[in-house]
Amino acid sequence: MKKPSAIVFFFCILLMGLISCQEKAKRDYPAKPVDFTKVKVTDDFWLPRIKTNQKVTIPFAMQQNEETGRVANFKIAGGLIDEQYKGERYNDTDVYKVMEGAAYTLATDPDPILEKSLDELIEVIAAAQEEDGYLFTPRTAAPENQVVGIGEERWSNLAVSHELYNAGHMYEAAVAHFLATGKRNFLEIAIKNADLLVRTFGPDKLRATSGHQEVEIGLVKLYRITGNEDYLKLAKYFLDQRGKDLNLKIYPEGHRFSIYNEPTQIQAHKPVLEQEEAVGHAVRAMYMYAGMADVAALTGSEEYIHAIDRLWENVVNKKMAVTGGLGARHDRERFGENYELPNLTSYNETCAAIGSVMWNHRLFLLHRDAKYIDILERTLYNAVVVGVSLEGDTFFYPNPLASDGKYRFNKGAACRQPWFGTACCPGNLARFIPSMPGYIYAATGDAIYTNLFVTSQADVPLHQNTVRIEQKTDYPWEGKIQITVSPSQETEFSLFVRVPCWAQNRPVPGDLYRYGEEYEDKPKLAVNGKSMPIDLVKGYALIHRTWKEGDVILLDLPMPVRAVLSHPNVAENIGKVALERGPLVYCVEGIDHDGKALDLVLPEDPEVYAEFDPDLLKGLVVIKGKVLQNGNLKDLTAIPYYAWSHRGVGEMTVWLQSVR
Numbered sequence: 001m002k003k004p005s006a007i008v009f010f011f012c013i014l015l016m017g018l019i020s021c022q023e024k025a026k027r028d029y030p031a032k033p034v035d036f037t038k039v040k041v042t043d044d045f046w047l048p049r050i051k052t053n054q055k056v057t058i059p060f061a062m063q064q065n066e067e068t069g070r071v072a073n074f075k076i077a078g079g080l081i082d083e084q085y086k087g088e089r090y091n092d093t094d095v096y097k098v099m100e101g102a103a104y105t106l107a108t109d110p111d112p113i114l115e116k117s118l119d120e121l122i123e124v125i126a127a128a129q130e131e132d133g134y135l136f137t138p139r140t141a142a143p144e145n146q147v148v149g150i151g152e153e154r155w156s157n158l159a160v161s162h163e164l165y166n167a168g169h170m171y172e173a174a175v176a177h178f179l180a181t182g183k184r185n186f187l188e189i190a191i192k193n194a195d196l197l198v199r200t201f202g203p204d205k206l207r208a209t210s211g212h213q214e215v216e217i218g219l220v221k222l223y224r225i226t227g228n229e230d231y232l233k234l235a236k237y238f239l240d241q242r243g244k245d246l247n248l249k250i251y252p253e254g255h256r257f258s259i260y261n262e263p264t265q266i267q268a269h270k271p272v273l274e275q276e277e278a279v280g281h282a283v284r285a286m287y288m289y290a291g292m293a294d295v296a297a298l299t300g301s302e303e304y305i306h307a308i309d310r311l312w313e314n315v316v317n318k319k320m321a322v323t324g325g326l327g328a329r330h331d332r333e334r335f336g337e338n339y340e341l342p343n344l345t346s347y348n349e350t351c352a353a354i355g356s357v358m359w360n361h362r363l364f365l366l367h368r369d370a371k372y373i374d375i376l377e378r379t380l381y382n383a384v385v386v387g388v389s390l391e392g393d394t395f396f397y398p399n400p401l402a403s404d405g406k407y408r409f410n411k412g413a414a415c416r417q418p419w420f421g422t423a424c425c426p427g428n429l430a431r432f433i434p435s436m437p438g439y440i441y442a443a444t445g446d447a448i449y450t451n452l453f454v455t456s457q458a459d460v461p462l463h464q465n466t467v468r469i470e471q472k473t474d475y476p477w478e479g480k481i482q483i484t485v486s487p488s489q490e491t492e493f494s495l496f497v498r499v500p501c502w503a504q505n506r507p508v509p510g511d512l513y514r515y516g517e518e519y520e521d522k523p524k525l526a527v528n529g530k531s532m533p534i535d536l537v538k539g540y541a542l543i544h545r546t547w548k549e550g551d552v553i554l555l556d557l558p559m560p561v562r563a564v565l566s567h568p569n570v571a572e573n574i575g576k577v578a579l580e581r582g583p584l585v586y587c588v589e590g591i592d593h594d595g596k597a598l599d600l601v602l603p604e605d606p607e608v609y610a611e612f613d614p615d616l617l618k619g620l621v622v623i624k625g626k627v628l629q630n631g632n633l634k635d636l637t638a639i640p641y642y643a644w645s646h647r648g649v650g651e652m653t654v655w656l657q658s659v660r
């Protein structure tokens with residue numbers, strides 16, 4: 001009798017192992033994005049941007065990285081050249097971010113020349129890595145501590161040094177390169193560095209965290225690729241360490257780093273689980289919240305989920321510009337007080353907008369609620385795309401909602417600039433734009449989500465087969481969307497089609513912005529020519545049926561010109577309205593109004609209408625109507641906010657005085 005019981009015992013262990021494996025496998029976002037490599041965008045809005053990013057922005061940024069010595073920094077650190085190190089402590093990331101963007105383009109458009117130049121860069125990066133995995137050129141290249149802020153020895157000034165921030169961007173780039181090419185040359189560098197971090201940091205080791213969040217996101221990506229749970233644990237450790245044992249170096253008043261004396265600047269004033277208000281540096285906050293969402297999804301921690309939900313409520317209801325831009329103050333690139341949302345002086349860094357898209361996307365994957373995509377879409381079409389010119393070679397770092405044409409808000413200029421000493425934003429755009437198609441769809445085991453409206457074709461894995469989804473639309477100019485669903489064999493599943501909050505008489509989830517009046521026309525839905533009522537579930541029209549090849553959904557979102565008002569607590573916007581149409585926020589520029597924009601006043605009935613202008617700024621819908629200037633009625637021309645600053649330096653405003 002002993003033998004069978006041993007066998008039973010063995011099978012029990014095996015079964016327990018299988019169950020625990022399955023439990024582990026379950027711990028992730030309940031929805032998975034349909035990877036950008038599976039979505040072919042063919043529209044007139046995003047495809048030109050993706051192509052411009054590929055043909056102009058990435059080569060331009062790679063060239064800037066060469067010309068400004070950012071690549072040389074790695075060569076000096078690796079002993080490949082003998083020169084004086086001139087870099088800043090965060091310059092390594094400018095190289096990593098552009099490499100990440102280049103890897104994404106390789107994934108969809110193989111290019112042997114680009115691939116070879118990435119391999120050459122990887123060799124240079126490998127040379128700069130120290131024997132034990134440490135990779136941070138400011139220290140390795142200039143061991144006598146010439147680079148300010150990095151601390152006398154490794155990890156000795158983490159609040160300021162960016163050692164871990166740089167590592168995070170390196171991991172993201174290495175994972176992107178591995179996924180695009182299947183090559184491990186960059187990935188091995190990242191793993192060697194991450195293993196050093198695992199050996200170095202932790203409750204029983206060096207207790208510390210990074211002054212600039214990002215390593216958490218990178219570690220999670222490495223965990224997903226390698227399955228090494230130490231990386232996930234370390235990401236959580238770095239988050240949990242905030243608000244504890246910070247050991248901040250205090251700088252004298254007036255020193256360039258005295259901004260780091262205050263732990264709110266780096267969101268380390270309290271443990272992350274106790275933070276309720278978005279404070280401090282906006283980009284750091286976005287990367288932290290995105291990292292928290294990853295940890296929440298991958299560990300199932302309810303506390304983490306509650307904490308990020310609370311922070312989201314604060315940001316969306318009290319701290320977000322109408323464009324989706326985040327970070328009210330130039331001073332320390334940080335959030336202001338609740339409802340502190342200035343226009344001329346608003347900061348709204350491009351990187352913070354990209355970070356917000358990343359964060360809101362993760363919250364959607366976690367909660368499967370369209371309200372996160374509503375914020376994502378607003379941010380994407382307004383606060384993100386404004387960051388790069390239509391030509392792809394000049395950039396905004398801050399994105400104010402008004403300009404007098406004189407205040408040089410953009411690091412010394414009142415218009416877009418080719419490059420910056422701190423070049424975080426161009427690199428961030430270079431890596432974000434090619435990944436954009438990955439935000440259009442998501443799927444769970446038995447449902448597909450259509451989140452964004454872009455003419456495209458996607459292959460979505462579902463059950464044991466693949467569902468091809470084709471979208472045809474003139475979005476964001478028109479609200480008619482045709483979705484053709486073709487499963488490889490007849491299959492029953494739920495299709496969730498987002499009905500944007502702007503089409504339901506709410507510009508945003510929450511009460512920070514509202515429309516001036518209700519609009520009567522409602523969104524319409526039809527399947528195979530038969531109209532059907534919209535069954536709204538968390539902001540999605542739910543269509544559950546047995547789908548067969550060529551089923552067609554028509555969604556019609558009325559797109560009137562809308563006047564938007566702010567919450568009365570936003571002092572700057574009392575008596576003002578902004579114009580919107582669909583997902584786009586509009587602005588007025590001086591060039592269309594005798595050189596002036598800030599003195600324009602919307603009359604009580606401005607008789608506005610929308611009109612497509614194929615010749616203006618590569619083709620866009622303008623809002624026409626009447627406007628008052630010095631008491632005289634004049635023609636109004638409003639253009640999408642993203643398109644401003646292409647016709648010379650001058651006045652611009654999103655918020656217009658209104659006599660209403």
Ligand SMILES: [Zn+2]
Pocket residue numbers: 349350351352397423424425426428
């Ligand atoms: Zn930036």
